[in-house]
Structures are given as structure tokens and as C-alpha cells.
Amino acid sequence: MSQRPFNFSAGPAALPEEVLQQVAAEMLNWQGSGMSVMEMSHRGAEFTSIAEASERDLRDLLQVPSNFHILFMQGGGLAENAIVPMNLSRGGKVDVVVSGSWSKKSAQEARRYADVSVAADGAAGRYTSLPPVGSWQLRKDAAYVHLCSNETIDGVEFHELPDLKALGCDAPLVIDCSSHQLSRPIDWSRVGLAFGGAQKNIGPAGLTLVFVREDLIGHAMSICPSAFDFKTVAEAKSMYNTPPTFGIYVAGLVFKWLKAFSYAGKTGLAAIEQRNIDKAQLLYAALDASPLFENRVATDCRSRMNVPFYLRGAFNTDTLTQAFLTGAKERQLLQLKGHKSVGGMRASIYNAMPLEGVQALVAYLKDFETQYG
Numbered sequence: 001m002s003q004r005p006f007n008f009s010a011g012p013a014a015l016p017e018e019v020l021q022q023v024a025a026e027m028l029n030w031q032g033s034g035m036s037v038m039e040m041s042h043r044g045a046e047f048t049s050i051a052e053a054s055e056r057d058l059r060d061l062l063q064v065p066s067n068f069h070i071l072f073m074q075g076g077g078l079a080e081n082a083i084v085p086m087n088l089s090r091g092g093k094v095d096v097v098v099s100g101s102w103s104k105k106s107a108q109e110a111r112r113y114a115d116v117s118v119a120a121d122g123a124a125g126r127y128t129s130l131p132p133v134g135s136w137q138l139r140k141d142a143a144y145v146h147l148c149s150n151e152t153i154d155g156v157e158f159h160e161l162p163d164l165k166a167l168g169c170d171a172p173l174v175i176d177c178s179s180h181q182l183s184r185p186i187d188w189s190r191v192g193l194a195f196g197g198a199q200k201n202i203g204p205a206g207l208t209l210v211f212v213r214e215d216l217i218g219h220a221m222s223i224c225p226s227a228f229d230f231k232t233v234a235e236a237k238s239m240y241n242t243p244p245t246f247g248i249y250v251a252g253l254v255f256k257w258l259k260a261f262s263y264a265g266k267t268g269l270a271a272i273e274q275r276n277i278d279k280a281q282l283l284y285a286a287l288d289a290s291p292l293f294e295n296r297v298a299t300d301c302r303s304r305m306n307v308p309f310y311l312r313g314a315f316n317t318d319t320l321t322q323a324f325l326t327g328a329k330e331r332q333l334l335q336l337k338g339h340k341s342v343g344g345m346r347a348s349i350y351n352a353m354p355l356e357g358v359q360a361l362v363a364y365l366k367d368f369e370t371q372y373g
């Protein structure tokens with residue numbers, strides 16, 4: 001089979017080729033069952049074994065403590081912007097750190113259910129840096145503090161989660177980790193709840209992962225739909241209603257792929273994290289050294305996953321941006337167009353992107369500089 005193009009989509013995004021091949025091989029007849037996974041009862045023995053293995057492998061990969069539930073839900077990241085306040089706020093106070101487009105959306109949605117205060121906002125710097133933790137205005141009696149640990153559009157990432165206790169804040173931290181979950185470990189001692197849609201780094205759209213600490217469930221507002229009440233979902237082991245079965249199966253294969261992944265003498269999550277670091281360094285170094293291209297994010301919070309970049313100064317025209325994208329496609333470098341709200345280009349280099357994909361992109365940047373610089 002000829003090599004597939006390198007796909008830089010921000011989401012739904014590329015999946016490991018080995019996983020896609022296994023899905024294809026098992027499509028009509030999963031492991032001798034005579035059924036596709038899509039055709040199985042979610043309560044039957046076959047699917048139960050798939051779901052249990054997925055959860056076990058995920059818990060293992062991320063070292064999720066036993067006092068956290070892992071929920072397989074539907075609705076995506078945006079639905080969680082409503083589901084989390086309905087479950088955690090008790091109609092009270094919610095502090096949100098706005099570090100880019102996605103956390104801004106989270107603040108807006110939470111306002112429908114809770115008294116929301118923006119603890120800090122990076123708007124003045126056009127979301128090219130993170131508001132310094134010491135400047136956050138946290139309220140003593142907030143039900144929780146929300147942040148987006150990787151801003152997919154702005155390309156800004158928390159490389160370390162804040163220690164709220166050290167700031168004198170006892171509220172649990174909620175993180176939207178949609179676009180970098182499983183790219184690195186999570187420090188669970190600093191987190192009360194983490195959520196993320198699967199389609200960026202884990203599997204097909206339609207599956208949403210929620211990790212929630214045991215003591216935070218059971219307080220849903222009465223308006224919360226039963227299917228979105230964390231307690232109901234947890235007690236039914238994510239089977240209160242039909243879960244996104246195919247997504248759980250594909251995600252499970254991705255988890256197995258990650259566990260077996262090796263790179264630079266490491267295995268599993270440590271190996272994928274190291275490769276993510278190497279890919280990001282390679283790309284940022286090329287952009288920083290380029291006379292033609294630039295990334296505008298402060299060096300201490302550049303995302304390892306989503307790298308927005310632009311043509312510099314007078315080169316930054318629609319015509320040249322379009323020429324770049326057309327040339328990229330001819331080279332089998334797909335979906336590099338920037339988000340519509342910010343323009344330019346964006347390379348999303350999630351777990352499934354091999355080092356060779358970033359090397360090919362860097363080679364193209366250099367060729368483009370030679371031609372137009």
C-alpha cells in the first residue's frame with residue numbers, strides 16, 4: 001500500500017494507521033463473533049469485554065487513581081461546558097481562566113447555570129501567553145475553577161497545572177483537555193475533573209471522556225438531564241443509556257497502541273510524550289529560524305499539539321497563504337488551514353502524527369522560503 005498523506009487536521013484528526021487497519025479487518029466480523037462492533041448489544045458479553053478493556057487500559061495509561069470515575073459519554077467538549085456546571089456548581093460560583101477561544105466558550109456556557117467570574121483573561125495579549133497564575137482572581141467560595149489545558153485554536157498549553165491549594169484555593173480544578181489528552185501524563189493531585197472529546201487525539205467523534213473524582217458526583221442540579229448526571233452515569237458504568245459503542249472500541253485500540261508504543265528507549269505514555277516533545281521542538285525551531293513564517297505564542301506555553309503559524313509581516317497575504325496551502329496539498333500534507341477565527345495556518349501534530357510527518361512539513365517550509373522568501 002502506498003504511504004498515506006500526513007494529516008494535520010485539528011479534529012476530527014488522524015488516527016494511527018495500525019488502528020485503522022485493525023478496525024477495517026474486524027469490521028464485518030469482530031473476533032469470530034459474526035458481528036461488527038456497531039451491531040452488538042452494548043450489554044452483551046462481547047461489547048462488555050471491549051468496554052472493560054478500554055477503561056482498564058485508559059486507567060493504566062494515565063495512572064488514574066481509584067477514587068476517580070472514568071465515564072464514557074456523548075455530547076463532546078461543548079456539551080461538557082453545560083454538563084459540568086450542572087453537576088458541580090450547585091448553582092453557585094464558578095471561576096474560569098480564559099486563555100483562548102475554548103475557555104471563553106466554557107465561561108459563556110457556564111453563565112447559564114452558575115455565577116461565573118473570569119479569574120483571568122489573556123485577551124489583551126491576544127491569547128499568545130497564559131495569564132500568570134499569581135494574577136488569578138479566585139473567589140474563596142467558588143464551586144470549582146475551570147481552565148482549558150490546551151487551547152486548540154490559539155496553540156497555548158499549560159505545561160504544568162496550577163496548584164490551587166498553594167494559592168489558598170480549596171476549590172477543585174476542572175480541565176478541558178480535549179486536544180491534548182493522552183499526549184502527556186496528568187497530575188491528578190491537582191485535578192478534580194478532566195474532560196475531553198475523543199476526536200482530537202483518541203478516536204472517532206461521538207465519544208467524550210470524563211474523569212471525575214468520587215466526592216464531586218451526586219450534587220447535580222435538578223434540571224440536569226439524567227443521562228448527563230455523573231452519578232447516574234457512574235453507577236451504570238457508562239451504560240445508563242447506549243454509549244458510543246464504536247467510539248469506545250476504536251479508542252480502546254488506540255489505548256492498546258499507546259501501551260505498546262516505544263520511542264527513544266521508552267514505552268507507553270512516556271514514549272509518546274517524548275516523541276511529541278521532539279516533533280514540537282523540530283517544528284517550532286524551523287518557524288523561529290524562518291524569514292517567512294512565524295509562531296506568535298510565548299515560548300513557555302507553546303502547545304505541543306496545535307501549532308498555529310502565519311506568514312511574517314508583508315508576506316502575510318491571502319494569496320501567499322493560499323499558495324502555501326495549495327502546495328502543501330500537492331505534497332500530501334493535508335488540512336493545514338488555520339481556524340477560521342484566526343486565519344493563517346495550523347499544524348496539529350497529535351499522537352498519531354509520526355516524526356516523518358513533521359520532517360516533511362519542515363522540508364516544505366524550507367522549500368517555500370526558497371521559492372518566495
Ligand SMILES: *Cc1c(COP(=O)(O)O)cnc(C)c1O
Nearest residue numbers: 076077078079102152178179197
Ligand atoms: C474541539 C474542542 C472542543 C469542542 O469539542 P466538540 O466535541 O466539538 O464539542 C472543546 N474544547 C477544546 C479544547 C477543543 O479542542
